[in-house]
Amino acid sequence: xxxxxxHELLEEYARDELSGRESSIVxxxxxxxxxxxxxxxxxxxxxxxxxxxxxxxxxxxxxxSLNKRIHEANKGFSFSKIFDFMFLPWKIKLPVEAAALLVxxxxxxxxxxxxxxxxxxxxxDRGNAHYVAENMKAKAPAxxxxxxxxxxxxxxxxxxxxxxxxxxxxxxxxxxxxxxxxSSNARMSAPVKRRAAAADMQEESVAGEKELLEGTPRxxxxxxxxNVISDIKDMVxxxxxKVLHTQVNEATGSADLxxxxxxxxANEFIRDLSTRGTLxxxxxxxxxxxxxxxxxxxxxN
Amino acid sequence: xxxxxxxxxxxxxxxxxxENAFSSLVVRHMDKVFSICYRYTGNHDDASDCAQDIxxxxxxxxxxxxxxxxxxxxxxxxxxxxCKNYVSKSSFRNWNTSLSLSASGxxxxxxxxxxxxxxxxxxxxxxxxxQNLIMQAVQHLPGDMxxxxxxxxxxxxxxxxxxxxxxxxxxxxxSRISRARIRLKEMLKExxxxxx
Numbered sequence: 355x356x357x358x359x360x361h362e363l364l365e366e367y368a369r370d371e372l373s374g375r376e377s378s379i380v381x382x383x384x385x386x387x388x389x390x391x392x393x394x395x396x397x398x399x400x401x402x403x404x405x406x407x408x409x410x411x412x413x414x415x416x417x418x419s420l421n422k423r424i425h426e427a428n429k430g431f432s433f434s435k436i437f438d439f440m441f442l443p444w445k446i447k448l449p450v451e452a453a454a455l456l457v458x459x460x461x462x463x464x465x466x467x468x469x470x471x472x473x474x475x476x477x478x479d480r481g482n483a484h485y486v487a488e489n490m491k492a493k494a495p496a497x498x499x500x501x502x503x504x505x506x507x508x509x510x511x512x513x514x515x516x517x518x519x520x521x522x523x524x525x526x527x528x529x530x531x532x533x534x535x536x537s538s539n540a541r542m543s544a545p546v547k548r549r550a551a552a553a554d555m556q557e558e559s560v561a562g563e564k565e566l567l568e569g570t571p572r573x574x575x576x577x578x579x580x581n582v583i584s585d586i587k588d589m590v591x592x593x594x595x596k597v598l599h600t601q602v603n604e605a606t607g608s609a610d611l612x613x614x615x616x617x618x619x620a621n622e623f624i625r626d627l628s629t630r631g632t633l634x635x636x637x638x639x640x641x642x643x644x645x646x647x648x649x650x651x652x653x654x655n
Numbered sequence: 656x657x658x659x660x661x662x663x664x665x666x667x668x669x670x671x672x673x674e675n676a677f678s679s680l681v682v683r684h685m686d687k688v689f690s691i692c693y694r695y696t697g698n699h700d701d702a703s704d705c706a707q708d709i710x711x712x713x714x715x716x717x718x719x720x721x722x723x724x725x726x727x728x729x730x731x732x733x734x735x736x737x738c739k740n741y742v743s744k745s746s747f748r749n750w751n752t753s754l755s756l757s758a759s760g761x762x763x764x765x766x767x768x769x770x771x772x773x774x775x776x777x778x779x780x781x782x783x784x785x786q787n788l789i790m791q792a793v794q795h796l797p798g799d800m801x802x803x804x805x806x807x808x809x810x811x812x813x814x815x816x817x818x819x820x821x822x823x824x825x826x827x828x829x830s831r832i833s834r835a836r837i838r839l840k841e842m843l844k845e846x847x848x849x850x851x
Contacts, residue, residue, distance in 0.1 A: 362833045392848070396840045399847045400789065404808050407786050412689035413703055417678060420707050424714050443743040 357383075360390050368398050582630070582654050583609055589626050593619040598649065609654040617646040627652075662726035666717060677717070681710055684727070687810070688734055694805045695738040696745070697794045705741040709734055724819065731812070731820040735802055742798065785846060792842040800835035807832055 360383050366372045367380045384391045413419075441447055580602065587597055590613045599612035615623045662683065668676035688709055693702035712733055720729055793804055806812045806820065807828075817828050 358833075361837065362829050365832075365836070392844075393837070393840060396844060396848055397836060400836070400839065400843065401808065403782070403785055403789055403847070406782065407789075407809070409686060410690040410693045410702075412685040412706065416685055416689070416703065416706070417681060419703075420681060420710050421678075423707050424711055427711050427715075438744070443740060445743060 357387060357390050360384075360387070361393060364390070364394050364397050365401070368394065368401060580609075583611055585630060586611060586613070586627070586652065589623065590615065593623050593626075595619070595623070607655070611652040611654065612649060613652065614647050614649050617648050620648040620650075623650070659722065660725065663722055666720060666722075666726065670718060677714060680713075680726075684730060685710070688730070691731075691734050691805055691810065692738060692741075694790065694793065694809055695801060696742060697790070701741070701745060705738060708741065709737045712737065728816065728819050731806070731816075735806075735820060738802065739798055788843060788846050789839075792839050795842065796835055796838060800831055800838070803828060803832050804835050804839075 360380055363372060363376060363380050367377060370377075372380065384394055440451075583600060583602070590597055593615055595613055595615040597611070597613050599610070601611075602609045662680060665676045665680045665683075669680065685706065689702055689706045692705040692709070693699065696702050696705055709730075713730065716733075720726065793801055796804060803817065803821070806817050807814070812820070814825055814828060817823075818825050821828070823831075
């Protein structure tokens, strides 16, 4: 018989509760195994001492205290009961509650700050020929604080899209005139330019400039979307921006242009753009504390 | 077929509206319950608190007792679970409180026992010292082992009863008790074996 099995039987052997066969096996084992014999000696002494131990008596006021406690327990709720309910046993409840908090936090972050870009709220006023666009930041102040924090953490430029309708219409002819005036200025020969500059210095009036420009034959300055686009592109490169997309529709004479401008130069771009055509309600860019990129979607008609 | 005992009659009387029957039930079992709590917690005040908790639970759940087993088995089941929970809670509340069996409450019991004892005072003191050492060693056992040792060695519950109380298998109980005694021997051999 193994020592482990003998150890399990030793207590019953010490109490004379084993059957004759098991008792003789244990007795035989004890004669040969000194470790088990030592354990048996200890066990007998230990059981003897334990048996001699008195039972403990409950305190004298036990019943009174118990009645009081039963009365209090059934009276109503207390903060200690709520504390016990929420946190005890702490080894189980604290990890579970921590996990629940983490999951809740993740859900809130997922809802208010999704991994994809925020959809832009666009509102188009189809009836009028002016830019219509707002970005979500400008229009929706209810962006959650965690989302704003997360944005502040990233130094990467955040794209903001603005859609502009850059139109020659409704007074296309007037617009063409205005546009041709600026573009023709670029195409003027050097002597003519000098003359124009001189005239500017003398008259210093827009009317005078118009007069001068109107002197140029209209048929010699053809206006096409390509010219407008190339002009806008020049502006974009000057302002350290990028041209993202260009599409010209020859049939309708319209064009779509998507450009990206650093946020700190966006207002400058809008100002320059407004000198080249009609832009009603010039948009005001939201203030960006961190570097951002503004994407303008310009429609040229 | 389980035969109704005195406890069962008291329970029935209580369930029929006799509040005194519950008090009688408590009086019948409070010393045993307190004794287990004291041996498990190692502290007089904690034992009193824990024992009261147990009887509050009994009071609130007595209507669920089905009279299919002995009330003592049902009560011991509550005692075992409550003691474990109580120690878990108190370890949170009294993070740094160490268990001490020579607390004032224990001293009171200790001297009461000496007064009743007929033997020589020196022998009584010596025995008490050994018993205290045994109790302290039991305190150092892991929770499950401690409860099994208390039930088997101190409360003289049979293995069958312990199976019913703890829900463990008989083999598991025997094995754990055996390992617990080996641990106790390691802690106590210098004090117990040197005497022999």
